[in-house]
Amino acid sequence: MSDTTISQGWFTSLANPTRFLALSGRVLPYLATAAVLSLLVGLYMSFAAPEDYQQGITVRIMFIHVPAAWLAMMCYSVMAIASIGTLVWRHPLADVAAKTALPIGAAFTFLSLLTGSLWGRPMWGTWWVWDARLTSVFVLFLMYLGLMALHKAMDDPARAARPAAVLTLVGFINIPIIKFSVEWWNTLHQPASVIRLDGPTIHPTMLYPLLVMALAYTLIFFTLHLMAMRNEILRRRVQTMRRQAAQAIGGGR
Amino acid sequence: MMSHEAFVFLSYGATALTLAGLLIGIVLDGRARRRELAELEAQGVRRRSEPAGEAN
Numbered sequence: 001m002s003d004t005t006i007s008q009g010w011f012t013s014l015a016n017p018t019r020f021l022a023l024s025g026r027v028l029p030y031l032a033t034a035a036v037l038s039l040l041v042g043l044y045m046s047f048a049a050p051e052d053y054q055q056g057i058t059v060r061i062m063f064i065h066v067p068a069a070w071l072a073m074m075c076y077s078v079m080a081i082a083s084i085g086t087l088v089w090r091h092p093l094a095d096v097a098a099k100t101a102l103p104i105g106a107a108f109t110f111l112s113l114l115t116g117s118l119w120g121r122p123m124w125g126t127w128w129v130w131d132a133r134l135t136s137v138f139v140l141f142l143m144y145l146g147l148m149a150l151h152k153a154m155d156d157p158a159r160a161a162r163p164a165a166v167l168t169l170v171g172f173i174n175i176p177i178i179k180f181s182v183e184w185w186n187t188l189h190q191p192a193s194v195i196r197l198d199g200p201t202i203h204p205t206m207l208y209p210l211l212v213m214a215l216a217y218t219l220i221f222f223t224l225h226l227m228a229m230r231n232e233i234l235r236r237r238v239q240t241m242r243r244q245a246a247q248a249i250g251g252g253r
Numbered sequence: 254m255m256s257h258e259a260f261v262f263l264s265y266g267a268t269a270l271t272l273a274g275l276l277i278g279i280v281l282d283g284r285a286r287r288r289e290l291a292e293l294e295a296q297g298v299r300r301r302s303e304p305a306g307e308a309n
Contacts, residue, residue, distance in 0.1 A: 061261055064264060065264070231283045235286050238286060
């Protein structure tokens with residue numbers, strides 16, 4: 001048996017919801033513990049970091065604002081990959097993954113907008129401007145809400161899966177727009193200072209807390225996402241069982 | 254105009270509330286789904302794909 005066959009077999013076995021429930025049940029406690037520990041370390045480092053010589057204490061908002069913005073985009077990227085799984089391979093868990101990532105992504109996008117606004121007021125002198133970065137992130141938030149509404153509009157998850165997957169992939173065009181908006185257009189929002197071709201421009205005393213908080217947010221995302229996926233599998237199982245019970249009663253008449 | 258400390262406090266507070274709300278919502282949703290599943294199983298409803306004796 002080749003390595004490819006083994007990896008395909010392992011991947012395919014994950015597509016079985018019962019196996020996924022068993023495996024995720026074993027992984028979740030470790031993931032949740034790692035998320036809490038990294039968050040505690042990240043918070044300690046964030047408040048131990050020096051204040052900025054220009055921004056003062058408000059620079060501490062960066063440690064929660066920037067990871068929230070990264071996760072808002074990462075969550076949408078996870079949904080886009082899952083949507084490919086729905087459309088191309090019809091992977092049973094792909095739609096579950098895409099659907100359950102929605103409220104989590106919406107929450108991170110909301111937090112990035114809110115904390116950005118709370119940082120912008122003392123530093124820029126305004127809560128909000130319609131510049132390219134802020135507007136494109138606001139569009140991302142609306143896309144999350146729109147996709148959630150699409151799922152709510154259809155009772156049968158199987159019917160919502162394909163249109164939601166197509167819409168998610170169309171909306172993915174917004175992710176590079178968000179990333180490069182600060183380079184393509186003249187914005188009040190500052191250009192990238194961490195993920196740059198010439199390396200980060202932030203001093204290590206602030207870069208390391210930021211990276212640890214980003215790791216913590218990523219682990220929080222995967223913990224919440226796995227939990228939500230397990231709930232969605234159970235929800236669909238309950239739906240199926242109720243339908244079968246109703247059909248059995250109808251067939252018995 | 255609020256102090257800079259107030260902006261920091263509001264940012265961290267809102268983040269904590271939002272993430273806690275998300276976690277509580279997911280935990281409560283999970284409990285409700287497991288309760289529904291247990292009720293159906295107590296009524297003797299089984300999934301067609303479920304082999305005899307499997308209980309999840």
